[in-house]
Amino acid sequence: MTAHPPEPGEPAGADDARGPAELSERDRAVLAMERRGWPGPGAKERAVRERLGISPTRYYQLLGALLDDPRALAHDPVTVNRLRRIRDERRKRR
Numbered sequence: 001m002t003a004h005p006p007e008p009g010e011p012a013g014a015d016d017a018r019g020p021a022e023l024s025e026r027d028r029a030v031l032a033m034e035r036r037g038w039p040g041p042g043a044k045e046r047a048v049r050e051r052l053g054i055s056p057t058r059y060y061q062l063l064g065a066l067l068d069d070p071r072a073l074a075h076d077p078v079t080v081n082r083l084r085r086i087r088d089e090r091r092k093r094r
Helices: 025-035 041-052 056-067 070-075 077-093
Strands: none
Touching (some): 025 041, 025 070, 025 077, 041 056, 056 077
């Protein structure tokens, strides 16, 4: 099923008879950041602030929610599944 843009007056991200709305531009940008490789520990955090305009803490909160969002899995299954595996491994070590 293909998602359609919201009708005039319909809130962005709303679910309706057509199915779940697509991911927001910000959510897609967060997933795109996770697809990249990063040269050093501070480079990613700096890019998050500069490109997305949010703090690294907020970025990781959004990313955590995306990992449980079926729309994110449909949008980028390779990245979401890789991050889920990493998250699950970390939880097992605790």
